[in-house]
Amino acid sequence: MPFSTILGAWIAVFLTLGIFSYLYRDNPFYKIAEHIFVGVSAAYWAATFYWTQIYPNLFGRLFAVDSPFASMYVLDKGHEYNGLYFFPLLLGIMMLLSIFKQINWMARWGIAYTVGIAAGLKTFGYLSSNVISQIKSTAVDLFSGSLPFFAMPGDSIFNNIVIFIGTISALMYFYFSREQSGLYGRFTRLGIYFLMISFGASFGFAVMGRISLLIGRFNDLILFSNPSYNYGTFWMLGLIIVVLGYWSFQNPEIKEG
Amino acid sequence: MRFLEDIIVKFGSVDRRVIFVLIGLAVLVPLLNPIDLAIRPTPSSQRVYDAVDSIPDNSKVLISFDYGPSTKPEIHPMTLGVMRHILSQDRGHKIYITCLWPDGLYMAKDALKIINEEYDLVEYEDYVLLGFRPGNEAVVKGLASDLRKVFTVDAAQKSINEIPMMEGVNNLNDFQFIFTGSAGYPGTFEWVQYGADPTGVPLSSGTTSIQVNEVMPYVQSGQLQGILAGMPGAAEYEKLIDTPGIAIQGMAAQSYGHVVIVLFIILGNLAYFITERRERKY
Amino acid sequence: MIWKRYIPIAIVGFFGSLTLFGWFIENEGIKSFIDDDATQWYDIIASFAIFLGALNLLKLQFLKVLKRKAGWEYSVVAILSFLIVFVIGFFMRGAFVVDIPNTDIQSTYFTQGAAEEAVNHLKDSGIIASITPAQWGAHIQTEGGLFKWMFDNIFTPLSATMFALLAFYVASASYRAFRARNFEATLLLLAGIIIMIGRVPIGSLISSWMIMYLLVLVIGILINTYFRSRQLVFGWVALGLIGVTVLGSSMGWPIDQPAVFYLPALQEWIYTVPNLAGARAIMIGIGLGVVVTSLRYIFGLEKSYIGNQ
Numbered sequence: 001m002p003f004s005t006i007l008g009a010w011i012a013v014f015l016t017l018g019i020f021s022y023l024y025r026d027n028p029f030y031k032i033a034e035h036i037f038v039g040v041s042a043a044y045w046a047a048t049f050y051w052t053q054i055y056p057n058l059f060g061r062l063f064a065v066d067s068p069f070a071s072m073y074v075l076d077k078g079h080e081y082n083g084l085y086f087f088p089l090l091l092g093i094m095m096l097l098s099i100f101k102q103i104n105w106m107a108r109w110g111i112a113y114t115v116g117i118a119a120g121l122k123t124f125g126y127l128s129s130n131v132i133s134q135i136k137s138t139a140v141d142l143f144s145g146s147l148p149f150f151a152m153p154g155d156s157i158f159n160n161i162v163i164f165i166g167t168i169s170a171l172m173y174f175y176f177s178r179e180q181s182g183l184y185g186r187f188t189r190l191g192i193y194f195l196m197i198s199f200g201a202s203f204g205f206a207v208m209g210r211i212s213l214l215i216g217r218f219n220d221l222i223l224f225s226n227p228s229y230n231y232g233t234f235w236m237l238g239l240i241i242v243v244l245g246y247w248s249f250q251n252p253e254i255k256e257g
Numbered sequence: 258m259r260f261l262e263d264i265i266v267k268f269g270s271v272d273r274r275v276i277f278v279l280i281g282l283a284v285l286v287p288l289l290n291p292i293d294l295a296i297r298p299t300p301s302s303q304r305v306y307d308a309v310d311s312i313p314d315n316s317k318v319l320i321s322f323d324y325g326p327s328t329k330p331e332i333h334p335m336t337l338g339v340m341r342h343i344l345s346q347d348r349g350h351k352i353y354i355t356c357l358w359p360d361g362l363y364m365a366k367d368a369l370k371i372i373n374e375e376y377d378l379v380e381y382e383d384y385v386l387l388g389f390r391p392g393n394e395a396v397v398k399g400l401a402s403d404l405r406k407v408f409t410v411d412a413a414q415k416s417i418n419e420i421p422m423m424e425g426v427n428n429l430n431d432f433q434f435i436f437t438g439s440a441g442y443p444g445t446f447e448w449v450q451y452g453a454d455p456t457g458v459p460l461s462s463g464t465t466s467i468q469v470n471e472v473m474p475y476v477q478s479g480q481l482q483g484i485l486a487g488m489p490g491a492a493e494y495e496k497l498i499d500t501p502g503i504a505i506q507g508m509a510a511q512s513y514g515h516v517v518i519v520l521f522i523i524l525g526n527l528a529y530f531i532t533e534r535r536e537r538k539y
Numbered sequence: 540m541i542w543k544r545y546i547p548i549a550i551v552g553f554f555g556s557l558t559l560f561g562w563f564i565e566n567e568g569i570k571s572f573i574d575d576d577a578t579q580w581y582d583i584i585a586s587f588a589i590f591l592g593a594l595n596l597l598k599l600q601f602l603k604v605l606k607r608k609a610g611w612e613y614s615v616v617a618i619l620s621f622l623i624v625f626v627i628g629f630f631m632r633g634a635f636v637v638d639i640p641n642t643d644i645q646s647t648y649f650t651q652g653a654a655e656e657a658v659n660h661l662k663d664s665g666i667i668a669s670i671t672p673a674q675w676g677a678h679i680q681t682e683g684g685l686f687k688w689m690f691d692n693i694f695t696p697l698s699a700t701m702f703a704l705l706a707f708y709v710a711s712a713s714y715r716a717f718r719a720r721n722f723e724a725t726l727l728l729l730a731g732i733i734i735m736i737g738r739v740p741i742g743s744l745i746s747s748w749m750i751m752y753l754l755v756l757v758i759g760i761l762i763n764t765y766f767r768s769r770q771l772v773f774g775w776v777a778l779g780l781i782g783v784t785v786l787g788s789s790m791g792w793p794i795d796q797p798a799v800f801y802l803p804a805l806q807e808w809i810y811t812v813p814n815l816a817g818a819r820a821i822m823i824g825i826g827l828g829v830v831v832t833s834l835r836y837i838f839g840l841e842k843s844y845i846g847n848q
Contacts (some may be wrong), residue, residue, distance in 0.1 A: 004649070004688060007692075008688055008692030009692070011692050011693060011696075012691075012693070012695075015696045015697050016697075019697065019700040019701060019704060020700065020704065022704065023274065023277045023704070023707055031613045032613065032616055033697065035613040035614065035616040035617040035620065036616060038596065038617045038620075039600075039616070039618065039619065039620030040620050040621070040624050040689070040693055040694050040697065041694065041697075042592065042593040042596050042621055043620070043621045043622075043623075043624035043625040043628060044628070044690065044694050045589050045593070046589055046593045046625065046628070047624070047625070047627075047679055047686070048359045048628075048679060049391070049586035049590075050586065050590075050628075050629070051628075051675070051676045051678075052389065052391050052676070053391045053582050053583060053585075053586045054583060054586050054587070055675070056676060057391075057579050057582070058583050078409045078410065082576070084576065085576075085580075085583075088579075088580040088583040089583075091580075091584050092584055093587075095584065095587045096587060096590060096591055096594065098591065099591060099594050099595060105542070105543040107591070108844070108845055108846070109547055110584045110587065110588065111844050112546075112547035112548070112550040112844060112845075113551075113580065113581070113584055114584055114585060115551050115555075115844045116550060116553070116554035116555035116558070116836070116837065117554055117555070117577055117581045118581070119551070119555045119558075119833035119834075119836045119837050120554065120555045120556070120557065120561070120833070120837065121394060121398075121558055121578075122829055123833040123834065123837075124559065125394065125447075125450035126825075126826040126829040126830055127826065127830050128450065128454060129446075129450040129454050129480065130450070130823065130826030130829075131823055131826040131827060131830070133478055133480060134819055134822055134823050134826070136478070137474070137477060137478030137819075138819065152804050152807070152808055153300055153804060153808070153811075154300070163477075163812055163819075165816075166812075166815075166817060167816045167819050167820050167823075170816060170819075170820030170821070171823060171824065173820075174820070191820070193723065193726055194813050194820070195817045195820070195821070196723045196726040196727045196730070196817075197727070197730045197809065197814055197817055198730075198813070198814050198816075198817025199727050199730075199817070200726065200727035200728060200729065200730025200734070201730050201731065201734050201809065201814040202467075202470045203730075204731040204732070204733075204734030204735040204738070205466040205467060205470055205486070205487065205734065206467050206709065207515065207518055207709050207713070207731070207735055208466040208487050208488070208511070208515070208734075208738060208739075209331065209466030209467040209487055210702070210703070210706035210709050211284060211510075211511055211514040211706050212330050212331045212466060212488035212511060213327070213328070213331070213699065213702045213703040213706065214284055214703040214707075215284060215288065215488070215507045215510050215511065215514075216331075216699060217696075217699055217700055217703040218284060218285055218288055218510075219288065219330070219507075220696070222288060273711045276710055276711050276714055277707045277711065279710075280706065280707055280710040281707070294741060294744070295743060295744075296740050297740070297743050297803055299738075299803075299807060325698075326691075326699060327695070327698040327699040327702050360690075363680070363690070366682060391582045391586075392578050392582050393582075395574075395578030395581070398574060398578070399575070399578075402574055403574070406574075414677070471818065471822070473811075473818050474815060474818050474819040474822050477815050477819075486738070489738050489739055492740075508739065508740050509740075511739050512740050512741035512742075513741070514706070515735045515741070516741060518709070518710050518713050518735065519732050519735055519736060521710060521713050521714035522714065522728060524714070525713070525715060525717065526717075526718060526719050526728070
């Protein structure tokens with residue numbers, strides 16, 4: 001196996017165990033791994049967005065083959081010259097200049113543009129798919145007789161009634177302009193129960209997701225403990241335990257209260 | 258009885274690091290000593306399977322890799338499972354791959370490397386990797402109206418006009434099925450709102466467990482043809498296509514992890530009730 | 540005031556309206572602008588925002604180092620990490636592909652020097668190979684390249700482990716904080732527990748009869764708590780246990796019947812019926828909220844994006 005692969009595996013194990021060391025307590029290994037993550041993420045996203053967006057789509061148009069600036073520099077990304085793209089360039093530069101406190105209002109133009117576009121795009125999509133389609137689906141067939149009264153898995157009249165009542169009552173709970181008391185209050189209380197069941201299910205799925213990701217990390221650590229990776233996991237684990245043990249001895253934990 | 262109550266109350270104030278060790282062991286031990294557990298596919302996973310099964314012969318299938326390496330354990334087995342299912346049918350399907358996440362391109366390349374070892378695919382005859390385009394929902398919107406404006410070249414910088422498989426493919430309406438492996442934004446929501454709903458092309462999705470509940474209403478309304486929910490969903494799909502993979506291998510660890518957490522919840526609540534009752538008494 | 544307030548509001552109103560009404564306008568020019576250019580501009584400006592974030596991060600870390608605040612040594616680590624990856628991403632190709640013509644054999648090297656050494660080595664063995672440096676832009680995605688190596692071995696383990704760490708805290712929180720203090724909390728916990736156990740293979744190993752026995756005992760505890768009658772408790776528990784045993788014996792103890800007590804089936808019902816109702820209500824509520832808030836931004840009623848006025 002190439003040296004770069006083995007080195008990479010050892011670094012990956014060190015960083016993984018460094019993050020996990022936080023479970024013991026906040027310590028230098030965790031802090032180092034965390035700060036590396038902060039620095040690397042910022043640079044990674046900057047590089048990715050520059051090379052996939054700004055370079056081909058902005059400069060690729062401003063310095064296209066048919067651009068008036070082609071004599072200075074040509075970037076052929078299959079686009080034609082479009083002078084309107086100076087507008088996003090201007091807004092982008094203004095955004096960068098906003099790092100200076102005196103002119104930090106300059107970012108507002110770029111933010112305003114993104115807010116406007118997002119507002120326009122999202123309105124139709126959410127209205128059509130999340131509101132109208134969902135309301136249509138709630139209005140289900142209750143009385144045609146083609147469905148059984150109750151079925152544990154699958155469609156049934158009972159299930160459709162529960163969905164209908166649950167959706168309406170939960171939606172009514174979100175209507176805060178009216179005092180939720182009396183019969184109305186009891187109906188919205190029912191809505192809260194449906195919401196609690198939904199939150200409970202979300203909690204169950206959240207736990208499931210986190211455990212799955214933990215399995216992924218453990219699988220990698222197990223892989224890197226193989227002889228082909230020079231038992232990287234064991235060496236790094238040993239190093240961290242020894243150093244952390246010594247550090248804990250020198251810096252005993254102060255218990256609260 | 259009092260003795261038992263005392264033990265439960267004492268356990269209620271144990272250092273949280275003991276809990277960390279227990280959950281760590283509950284997940285690690287089954288990974289080191291694999292245990293076979295029977296997998297029962299749920300109706301939502303079955304629906305995805307049936308949707309893929311019912312794609313007409315010689316169809317064009319779009320698969321979108323909308324996840325990164327941090328959610329790879331959950332979603333990668335799903336996309337691999339769907340690709341294996343499509344290819345094993347041997348019904349002349351062609352696969353077109355897009356990515357809404359930059360990391361998705363790495364995931365797609367990794368998946369193709371694995372699938373190529375099993376099926377010996379020919380690029381530009383069996384599949385084409387269109388690649389990543391930034392733009393989130395705008396990309397989906399663009400694909401729905403004019404794919405050739407969004408993708409002028411594929412991931413290897415080859416002009417799509419030179420790719421025989423791209424002949425007659427102008428927008429999403431030219432596909433017979435879409436599958437998205439989605440870890441968040443952009444992903445399933447955007448494919449439903451800007452892709453499947455406007456065009457009517459059948460869409461299925463595999464998502465992280467955390468996203469499943471948000472997306473569930475689309476399944477019941479028919480906007481999504483089933484959903485693969487996290488790693489258990491991926492394991493169910495592997496079971497349905499009868500090709501065990503990393504998802505099935507992880508199910509024992511997943512199961513024991515859940516059991517340990519449920520036991521913690523029950524013990525924690527028992528300690529709480531016992532303490533409450535004693536405080537009320539005194 | 541015009542530059543700082545009114546122009547941003549006008550920008551939101553103009554482009555927001557254009558994008559919104561663009562769904563309904565059949566004008567080719569407007570549609571083309573909205574489908575292509577408007578969203579490209581959005582992504583370009585968002586990319587600049589990422590740069591701004593990175594610059595702000597550097598500024599904060601530098602200030603911490605200059606002022607020698609607590610933990611300044613770690614800020615040096617953050618700055619160095621940033622600079623190294625920045626240089627790799629922007630100034631180094633890091634991907635030189637050595638490829639033997641007419642074969643599938645190719646290998647990627649981080650530096651030109653290493654690639655040339657490989658080519659010379661092959662030349663000594665009588666094989667002619669060529670070096671193709673990765674194109675700028677493609678170099679960050681080239682398999683075997685330096686940026687990809689950094690992504691696989693530094694960025695990926697860190698981001699994946701940060702997520703995975705939460706598994707431990709979820710377990711700890713479940714134990715220490717999730718209490719069934721009232722009926723709503725009990726519903727939440729019960730739904731969560733049923734989903735967690737029912738969704739995994741171990742749930743299908745738990746017989747519905749075991750759940751029924753458990754229910755009999757739990758209801759017995761509740762009767763004892765609220766009614767404090769030994770006869771009632773004993774009667775309920777005895778009848779319950781006998782009843783379940785008789786029913787089970789008569790049915791032959793099928794593991795998944797009655798379905799309402801079989802965790803996978805119960806989980807599926809909870810997931811597709813009451814949970815769906817709640818999730819749908821939340822989805823419709825959020826959808827209406829997004830529509831209203833978007834319209835408020837477009838009509839200039841909402842100006843929170845302007846920040847301090």
